[in-house]
Amino acid sequence: MLNSSIYCPGESSLHRANPLTKSTGLFTVVVTSFLLPPPALWVVSAIILLIGLACGVGGSVIWRYVLLSLPFTLAVFVFHGAILPRSDMQPVLGWLHYSLTGLEHASLVGGRISLILASSLLFVSTTAPATLLRALDAARWPPGLSFLLASPLLLLDQFTGRARAISDAQQTRGLSVDGSPWRRLQALRMLLVPLLTSALADAQERSHVLTARGFRALPYRTVIDPPADTRFQRFLRWSLAVFMAMETAFMVLR
Amino acid sequence: MSAITKTYFDTKVLALIAVAIVINIVGGQFNDLLRLPIFLDSIGTILVAVLAGPIAGAITGIFTNVIIGLIFAPVAAAFAPVALVIGLVAGLLARAGWFRTIWQTVISGVVIAAALTVVAVPIRIYIFGGVTGSGADFFVAYFSSVGQTLVSSVAFTVFGSNVADKVLSALLVWGLVRQLPERLTAGYDYLKFSKAAA
Structure with missing residues (x-):
């Protein structure tokens, strides 16, 4: 396990965005990752890493992304491409075989995890846990x-x-x-x-x-300085929630 | 059911869950020191399950993985349902009196490992394609290469890599709750189910 917190302080627009908006965006990316084809998964992962660079957290995000995704990506390509028996196994050299469908599946799974990992890292590196908690309190959780x-x-x-x-x-x-x-x-x-x-x-x-202290005297806590929220962000959250519901319905019904 | 809701809404149980989550996270520190081939990331969850019941145990498991995901390794959040099952099953076993003797506790550890396998296998296969980039992948590869299906290869690996850890964690909790002074355990309604025959 990595032994230090991922959050990197900063003043980018992503840092300033309400944590509830960012978390809704993260969940939307996670749900969408189950619908995108492999090339799109890798391209969107790269775009998210570039957004991290633009927000000033790129170094930390990319370093952790490589550290966490490289062993997994290698394992999934070797396992599905060369080890798991499939009907289209082709010889390469001696005992070494490969499967095209296995490599395609590895690209899909690897790309999906890559996208989820990149977006999660971007979220946690631009969101201070304390700000997230204030946002939850402000939302009357x-x-x-x-x-x-x-x-x-x-x-x-x-x-x-x-x-x-x-x-x-x-x-x-x-x-x-x-x-x-x-x-x-x-x-x-x-x-x-x-x-x-x-x-x-x-x-x-x-x-x-x-x-x-009367910790649970009220059903919710009030916050002295809640994270900034705007009408646009609230609209965005609801739009993303509707979009996620439509994606989920599509996955279930198809 | 009344016992479950009563302990779930108790502030003392909330405080216990919070420290148990931290125990789950820092438990690995001792593991690094002793170089044991186990995880030690569920001791707090099992402790809460024995002291405060299955719902409190399940909540401890979920929040442990969510917090690890939030500050260290986001992928851990994908396994939150596994941690939930560990707490839930440990609590149900404790309620049924299966943390009273050493042999019952060993069996409870095996049952917890079996239950988590049922939940972990679909997550590992559907989301991660059967591998996670850890050393356990060699076992998945070995079982697959000797003719096992992907599901059975992952299931054998998950169960095999967890059974020692969960038995040991259960035994540590069993040993601890037998020795705890009453001032530390007062108010935890579920403990009586694990101490009656001790």
Whole structure:
């Protein structure tokens, strides 16, 4: 797993767009990817990466895109093109065979994942999680939902540090993280149990604090500075939602 | 049903779900240190399922993958239904008393791996074409080359790569909840189903 957040601060129009508009656009791209032919999938992926460059997040997006999509693309082309038995397998060299229909299918699946990955990376690299949460609150989503998205993001650094501290402390006390798999499994228990126990204590304390603050006194939360929204963006969201519904109906009925 | 709705709407359970999501994400840190061939990304989900029931477990699973998708690896969001099933099935097994003894817990881990396989296989095949670019793809390729269908190759690989992880995660949760002091477990209605015979 990549170990740092993808979001890159910036002032581009995509950065400034309401997160709900961007997420609706992302879902539309995901649904559309199941209808486009392979060449279009790869072309639209390239266009999205170029949009990332124009928004000033291209370096981060392209780097992660290559890192995440390259192993998958290679695997899907090798597997469908040369390994999975198909009726049109043709010999290339010695034991090596290839299938044209397999390569076409690999291009379709690889292109679809490429498009979903490129658009997802563009979304997360231009959308601060905190802004997304404010947008959800402004849209009057239930506070519990916002809490479940926001709280883990805020706790992540704290628990990463806690896990490191537990690991260091246990190793200082003589815990060995090397040796046979059985020894390492035993070490796992010595590392995880303190983390889980402290997490449960943490959960209890947080619930007391939340209750004391009247966290769920209202069915929704108000936001002091909601992300900017415009009539055009609201119109765009509804249009995209209708378009997605039509695409879905088409896929189901065809 | 009343127990399910009651715990689902409890603020204490919400706070538990939040920290469990973080445990799912940072659990891999210990795995990196110990170099074990498992994922350790469902311990928080199973813990919530045992303490607070199937719906809370399912929510923990979904949000774990959504958050990983939001900040680290967007493709993880595609597997949110798999994480949902892990929490849901673990909670149902806990409700049925299958986290009481060590052998019941081992069987629960196997059942969780089997259930997630049913959901993961269509996602891997329909969206990813059967491979994901990970080391497990070698097993899919091997099973396919020895005559298995794509569905069975992916199913064997998913089950095989998950069964040890889910059994181990279930055992860690079982060991933990048996030892927890009452002050940490008070208010979690589902725990009684896993502790009665302990």
